[in-house]
Amino acid sequence: MRLVREEDLDDLARGAAVLGTGGGGNPYIGKLLAQQAIRERGPVTLVAAEEVPDDALVVQSAMMGAPTVMVEKLPAGDEVVRAFEMLQSYLGRRITHTTSGEAGGLNSTIPFVVAARMGIPLVDADGMGRAFPELQMLIPTLDGISCTPMALADEKGNTLILNTIDNHWTERLARSATVDMGCTAMIALYAMTGRQVKESMVLGTLSLGQELGRVIREARDAHRDAIAAVTERLRGRRIFKGRVTGVRRRTEAGFARGSTELEGVEEFAGSRLVVQFQNEHLVAIRDGRVVASVPDLIVLLDSESAEPVTTEEIRYGFRITAVAAPCDPRWRTPGGLALVGPRYFGYDFDYRPVEELNP
Amino acid sequence: MRIGIDVGGTNTDAVLMDGRRVLAEHKTPTTPDVTAGIVAALEGLHGRAGFRVEDVSGVMIGTTHFTNAVVERRRLTPTAAVRLGLPATAALPPMTDWPADLSRALGEHVFLCHGGFEFDGRRIAPLDEDEIRRVAERIGALGIRSVAISSVFSPVNAEMETRAAEIVTETLPGVAVSLSHQIGRVGLLERENATILNACLHELAGHITDALEAAVRGAGIEAPLYISQNDGTLMSVDYCRRYPVATFTSGPTNSMRGAAFLSGETDCVVVDVGGTTTDVGALVHGFPREASLAIQVGGVRTNFRMPDVLSVGLGGGSLVERSQGRLEIGPRSVGYRITEQALIFGGDALTATDLAVAAGLAEIGDPGRVRGLDRDLVEAGVSLIQERLAELVDRVKTSAEPLPVVIVGGGSLLVKEGLAGASRVVKPDHFAVANAIGAAIAQVGGETDRIFSLAELPRERALEAAQREAVDKAVAAGADPDSVQVVDVEEVPLAYLPSNAVRIRVKAVGDLRLGVADAARA
Numbered sequence: 001m002r003l004v005r006e007e008d009l010d011d012l013a014r015g016a017a018v019l020g021t022g023g024g025g026n027p028y029i030g031k032l033l034a035q036q037a038i039r040e041r042g043p044v045t046l047v048a049a050e051e052v053p054d055d056a057l058v059v060q061s062a063m064m065g066a067p068t069v070m071v072e073k074l075p076a077g078d079e080v081v082r083a084f085e086m087l088q089s090y091l092g093r094r095i096t097h098t099t100s101g102e103a104g105g106l107n108s109t110i111p112f113v114v115a116a117r118m119g120i121p122l123v124d125a126d127g128m129g130r131a132f133p134e135l136q137m138l139i140p141t142l143d144g145i146s147c148t149p150m151a152l153a154d155e156k157g158n159t160l161i162l163n164t165i166d167n168h169w170t171e172r173l174a175r176s177a178t179v180d181m182g183c184t185a186m187i188a189l190y191a192m193t194g195r196q197v198k199e200s201m202v203l204g205t206l207s208l209g210q211e212l213g214r215v216i217r218e219a220r221d222a223h224r225d226a227i228a229a230v231t232e233r234l235r236g237r238r239i240f241k242g243r244v245t246g247v248r249r250r251t252e253a254g255f256a257r258g259s260t261e262l263e264g265v266e267e268f269a270g271s272r273l274v275v276q277f278q279n280e281h282l283v284a285i286r287d288g289r290v291v292a293s294v295p296d297l298i299v300l301l302d303s304e305s306a307e308p309v310t311t312e313e314i315r316y317g318f319r320i321t322a323v324a325a326p327c328d329p330r331w332r333t334p335g336g337l338a339l340v341g342p343r344y345f346g347y348d349f350d351y352r353p354v355e356e357l358n359p
Numbered sequence: 360m361r362i363g364i365d366v367g368g369t370n371t372d373a374v375l376m377d378g379r380r381v382l383a384e385h386k387t388p389t390t391p392d393v394t395a396g397i398v399a400a401l402e403g404l405h406g407r408a409g410f411r412v413e414d415v416s417g418v419m420i421g422t423t424h425f426t427n428a429v430v431e432r433r434r435l436t437p438t439a440a441v442r443l444g445l446p447a448t449a450a451l452p453p454m455t456d457w458p459a460d461l462s463r464a465l466g467e468h469v470f471l472c473h474g475g476f477e478f479d480g481r482r483i484a485p486l487d488e489d490e491i492r493r494v495a496e497r498i499g500a501l502g503i504r505s506v507a508i509s510s511v512f513s514p515v516n517a518e519m520e521t522r523a524a525e526i527v528t529e530t531l532p533g534v535a536v537s538l539s540h541q542i543g544r545v546g547l548l549e550r551e552n553a554t555i556l557n558a559c560l561h562e563l564a565g566h567i568t569d570a571l572e573a574a575v576r577g578a579g580i581e582a583p584l585y586i587s588q589n590d591g592t593l594m595s596v597d598y599c600r601r602y603p604v605a606t607f608t609s610g611p612t613n614s615m616r617g618a619a620f621l622s623g624e625t626d627c628v629v630v631d632v633g634g635t636t637t638d639v640g641a642l643v644h645g646f647p648r649e650a651s652l653a654i655q656v657g658g659v660r661t662n663f664r665m666p667d668v669l670s671v672g673l674g675g676g677s678l679v680e681r682s683q684g685r686l687e688i689g690p691r692s693v694g695y696r697i698t699e700q701a702l703i704f705g706g707d708a709l710t711a712t713d714l715a716v717a718a719g720l721a722e723i724g725d726p727g728r729v730r731g732l733d734r735d736l737v738e739a740g741v742s743l744i745q746e747r748l749a750e751l752v753d754r755v756k757t758s759a760e761p762l763p764v765v766i767v768g769g770g771s772l773l774v775k776e777g778l779a780g781a782s783r784v785v786k787p788d789h790f791a792v793a794n795a796i797g798a799a800i801a802q803v804g805g806e807t808d809r810i811f812s813l814a815e816l817p818r819e820r821a822l823e824a825a826q827r828e829a830v831d832k833a834v835a836a837g838a839d840p841d842s843v844q845v846v847d848v849e850e851v852p853l854a855y856l857p858s859n860a861v862r863i864r865v866k867a868v869g870d871l872r873l874g875v876a877d878a879a880r881a
Contacts, residue, residue, distance in 0.1 A: 028653070028660075029548075032451055069478045071546045072512050077450030155447040156483075182447075182477040223753060248818065250852045251478045304667070307652055313546075316848040317649060317664075 001051055001121075003043040004210075006035045009109065011213030016108030017308040018212045018230060019205065021297045023256075023280035024104010024131035025067050026310060029074065034109040037116035044112050045121040046206060047097070049198045052123055056194035057093055059084065060101040060127065061114040064135070064152070064174060065184035067279060067312040068249060068256040070106065076155035079186035080110055081117050083153035087188040090149055090161050099123040099197065101138060101190065103205050104131040105310065110186070122206070127190065129202035129328040130297050133255055133279040135174055136167035137340050139330050140190055140200040150174065150189035154181035175254040183251060202328050216306045226306035227321050234299075236325030237358040239284060239291045240273040241266055241303060244318040249311070255279050260300070260314055262322075273322060275300065277311045282345050284322060292324035293347070295331035295340045296354040299323045324354040360414055362580075363799025364400055365613060365792070366393070366422045369634030369676060369695045370769055372795040373400035375408050379620075383408035384792040386769060388695035393424070393567055397574035405578075412579040421587035421613045421798040424567050425560050425603045429657035432464040436505045436535075438559040439466075439498045441491075441527075442551065443474030443510035443519050447483050453509070453551055458658035465559050468503055470494045474519045475511030480853075483511060486519045488526055495530035506531075507558035509539035509551040514851055515862075535561040542604065544849060549653060549662040556659060557604035564603035568596050585801070587613055589665050590846065591647070592804035592868055607656050611638045611668040613797030615647040618765045620800055621787035627763040628752050628781070631793065632770030634676040635692040639751040640668040641762075646844070664847060669751055675770030676701070677711040679740055686739055688714075688747075702728045711773055714740040721772035741775070749779035756780065767793035804868045805832025805843075813859035821863060822848070829867035838869025 004012070013031035017024065038044060052058065061080055063070065088095050098118070100111045103126050115122040127138030135147055147167045152174060153159045160177055164170045170189075178185045192200070215233055219226035231238055242262035249258035255278050264271035274285045281298035284291050292298050300309045303319040314320075330336050332353065338344065341351045360377040366389060375383040385403030390396040397420075404410070428434050440453035453469045454462045472491060473484040498506060506527055510520045517540040524536045537558040543550030568586075575584050585593035587609035594605060614631040618624075625645040631638045641648040647666035654665050672690025676697040680687045693700040693708050700706035702713040703724025709732075715721050717729035717737045729737075752764055764781035766774045767790045778784050789796060807828040811821040826845050833843050846868045853860040 029451070032456055036450070066478070068545075071548075073444070073475070073477070073483065074448040074511075074547060075450045076446050076448070157446070182481070182483065183479075246822070246848065248850065302652055305652065309652075313652075317846065 001045060001047045004046050004112065005043045006038045008210060009034050009038070009112070011217060012206065012210040013105050013109050013213070014216060014308065015212030015214070016103050016209035017105035017310060018299055019129070019209055019297070020104030020131040020308070020310065021280045021299055022277050022311040023067060023133065024102055024108070025063055025106020026071050026312060027105025027308070029070060030106035030109030033075070034112035037113040041116040041119070044115040046124050047121045048124050049201065049203045052097060052194035052197060054193060054195040056096045057091070058097040058099055058123055058192050058194060058197050059087060059095045059188050060190045061098050061111045062101045062107045062187050063110055063184065064187045065178045065254060066251045066256040067106070067310060068251050069183040071312050073182060073184055075184070075186065079153040079155055080113055082159055083151040083186050083188040084114050084118060086153065086159050086161065087149060087151040087191070090151070091191060095120065097121050097123050099201070100126040100206060102126055102128045102131040103209060107131065108206055108209050123197060124206045125197060125201040125203045126205040127201055129205060131280050132340055135171040135189070138190065139202060139328070140192065140196070141167045141339060142330065142335050143200040145190065145192060145196060145200060147189045149191070150187060152177055152181070152185045152187050154185050179254045183254060220306060227301055227303070227323065230301065230306060231323050234297065234323070234325035236297070236323045237354060238321060239324045239358060240264060240271070240286060240322040241268050242273060242320060244314060244316055244320060247314055247316065256311055258311070262320055275322065278345065279311065281311070283342065283347060284324060290349060291357055292354045293342045293351060294345060295327040295336065295351070297325040297327060299325065324358065326354055360410060360416065361799050362401070362404065362415055362418045363795040363797070364397065364418065364420045365610070365794035365798055366396065366420065366424065367610065367633060367794065368423055368427055369674070371396045371400050372792040373404050374789070374792050374795040374799055375404045375410060376796070376799045381789050381796065384789055384795070386791060388698065393570035394574045397571060398577065401574070401578045412581070415580050415582045417582050417585060418575050418580060419585045419587065419593060419798040419801050420571055421609050421794060422567065422606060423610045424563065425606045426608065426610070426656065428560060428563055429461070429556060432461055434563045435464050435559040436562040437466040437468070437503050438505045438507060438555060439468040439470060439503045440551070440555050441470045441472060441494060441506060441508045441523065443472050443486065443508070443523060445471050445473045445484060447475065448511060448547070451548065453555065455548065456660065461657060461659065465555070466503065468498070468501060474523070476516045476519070478512065480516060486522055491523050491526045492530055495527045498534070499531045505535040505537070505558040505561040507537045507539070507551070507555040509547065509554055511547060513540035514545050515853055542602065544662060545851060546662055549660055552659050553604055553661045553663065556656065556661070557602060560603040564600050568600045572596055587798050587801055589663055590804070590868065591616055591802045593801045607663060608665045608668065610794060611640055612647055612666050613801070614638065614767055614794045615640050615642060615666060615797070616800065617793030617795070617797030618642070618767045618787070619645055620796060621767070621789055621793060622765045622785045624763050624765055624785065627765050628755050629765050629767065630748060630752065630774065631768040632766065632773055633674045633768050634697060634770060635672065635674045635694050636670050637673050637748065637751065637770070638668050638670045639755050640666050641755050669754055671747070671751060673711070673744065673747055675710065675712045675773060679709045679711060679714060686743055688740060688743060711740070711744060712770070714744070715773050720775060723772070744773050745775055745778060748774060752778065752780050766790060800871060802868045803833055803836040803838045803871055804866055805829045805834070805836055805838070806864070806866045807832065808862070808864045810853065810860055810862050813861055821861070825863040825865045826867070829865040833867040833869050837871055839872045840869070843867050843869035
């Protein structure tokens with residue numbers, strides 16, 4: 001157990017955005033919202049999963065929708081707490097803890113808003129070890145855990161409770177509602193026991209995010225190679241260095257979809273990299289060859305500062321270094337790949353681990 | 360021939376150029392009275408080169424007035440920030456995450472109103488005209504003279520911002536209005552920040568542009584007057600009056616481009632040592648390297664395209680002080696008073712320039728006045744300056760390889776040969792006025808901003824067409840076709856329009872065809 005304070009959020013939002021692989025929401029907005037809540041209500045208690053009682057009631061809090069929309073239509077402020085309270089009253093039991101569904105600049109920081117405002121501890125974990133675009137893409141789904149009942153709230157005051165037959169249906173229905181709400185909604189979902197959290201979540205993700213943020217900051221301050229430091233911590237590979245020559249981006253079916261094209265420099269001079277995304281980076285193709293794909297992490301970093309660059313921020317002329325890193329091993333099982341492998345996203349190729357593609 | 364003038368915090372530099380040739384240069388302290396400073400600069404040039412005013416085809420001015428006003432929180436117009444977005448956006452109201460002293464300097468007048476658009480063109484809430492009118496009346500009652508209006512998704516649909524501006528102007532004739540869709544891109548907080556900064560510079564922009572025009576016209580020069588923008592291109596005085604925020608960081612852009620021009624280096628680090636500060640940036644393939652991520656101006660986050668420049672409080676006028684046994688040079692500086700207050704000029708302040716003269720790096724003023732300085736102090740001071748500059752050079756470089764370092768600016772004499780991390784140190788001719796040269800050789804840009812239907816034209820062809828149009832416009836505006844580069848491409852899908860509509864904005868920039876443009880204008 002430890003306290004997380006306002007000043008810790010800089011590192012956390014930055015490092016979580018690395019794990020967000022282009023998505024997971026805008027780290028700047030996430031940081032501001034969490035800092036504001038902590039400033040008003042005091043520091044947040046972050047607990048490790050092993051400290052959570054087996055019979056605890058843990059609920060994830062998150063933002064759903066397109067990050068491209070969130071940078072324009074900022075939240076009203078009370079959405080995420082309204083969703084949380086609505087789910088609590090529907091469950092008829094006090095929710096004892098909140099946690100994070102996915103790692104990302106916004107979705108690692110939004111749970112701090114809930115923890116601060118509700119006065120409950122936050123469990124140091126997430127459901128993916130990275131960010132994915134759809135609600136069912138969590139390891140708990142592999143273990144048969146339902147994400148409903150789920151609550152959604154928008155900035156206009158609408159709230160909604162969903163009960164579904166499986167997590168794919170939750171995604172479908174919640175996505176339609178989110179599009180109608182204007183492509184952003186705050187959600188509370190995946191009610192789990194403390195025991196389920198220990199077994200089915202990726203543990204320590206929030207601390208890992210904070211650590212990655214600190215690694216970048218410290219390396220940069222000491223004039224060391226911050227990108228190398230991040231790559232090493234993630235056991236990843238540098239797959240490209242170049243300059244953005246085009247960004248194609250549309251808000252479509254409730255997601256930010258598109259691709260970023262880069263022209264190589266230095267040892268990658270003459271090469272081209274295309275990174276396709278659906279909120280998060282899905283596939284990286286270098287000179288026509290796949291060099292990394294979901295569920296492995298594809299991270300784009302600013303070549304000078306090593307700041308992670310999200311899909312809604314990236315634009316023409318940015319100088320980028322691309323790093324690919326292995327995902328949680330549970331994603332590499334047949335069940336995991338069926339849920340989040342390249343074929344699920346419509347690609348006609350089988351997953352190969354990033355270590356094999358880039359020996 | 361053209362005149363380039365750089366009005367810095369310490370000095371006003373001026374050059375007279377004919378094509379690529381520098382005919383005369385002049386350096387004079389910046390005066391509190393803008394007109395007098397420009398008049399002195401023009402007279403100085405005239406005294407050296409005796410040009411005829413009819414032969415001047417353009418006057419290009421770079422000014423740091425607006426950046427400095429924000430940084431120093433001085434001469435800012437009290438401003439109201441009006442955002443159309445309720446019930447959304449209330450969590451992070453305008454001026455969130457601003458330095459407290461800056462928002463206080465603007466009066467902290469923030470108004471959240473209903474309105475704004477969804478991503479697909481629906482209204483978040485209808486614009487409530489009565490609400491805007493009430494806000495306008497309140498603004499009037501508070502005596503606020505400038506208003507910044509932002510609205511959710513205004514780069515996609517500017518209708519509500521425009522209508523709100525009409526209501527404000529009807530209610531409060533004479534009050535200035537800045538609209539976010541005319542200033543920035545998608546990303547509400549950054550666009551709104553730039554709009555508020557623009558609004559708070561409104562009155563200063565009026566004074567400065569009037570003064571610049573008065574000075575140039577007063578000297579009998581009838582040629583067009585241009586102001587440098589942050590991306591190295593020029594704007595008209597009228598445009599500057601409305602969008603002073605577009606001048607931010609034009610100073611470093613000008614000095615880097617001037618350094619590239621003077622030294623002929625294309626890949627190097629540029630160190631511009633001024634009177635109070637030193638700016639360090641990098642040239643890559645002859646262009647200032649741009650900062651990728653959000654840029655802070657006076658502590659405020661914006662998303663302008665700007666050169667990636669590090670700035671520290673160390674310059675020729677920096678005060679040399681000892682506190683608790685430690686030697687400190689800057690950030691305190693005598694600024695433009697160096698010519699009265701430095702030891703070598705008869706004053707009693709020990710400055711970085713005095714140390715350089717005592718160490719034999721330069722011969723200016725009266726070296727006799729620093730001959731008695733403690734040798735240890737001089738040596739320690741000069742090496743501290745070199746260490747700090749070397750550290751800046753190191754921070755700007757992206758690899759450990761030594762790079763050429765080009766030194767420009769009035770304080771260049773502080774730099775010794777053999778700076779750590781430099782493959783060589785280049786001090787080009789006219790180094791002291793690189794800024795003004797950068798202004799004189801400013802680039803010209805061409806911009807397209809059009810809506811394409813991707814149902815009719817494939818995306819690649821639409822992008823090509825937009826880029827070609829921007830390049831053609833840059834060439835038509837006087838850019839050398841070989842130097843034109845596309846520097847920005849932005850696609851904004853317009854989901855509310857049928858047939859896959861997308862707004863494509865492209866900016867192309869090139870070097871002014873030297874000589875040719877003069878001839879064309881003459």
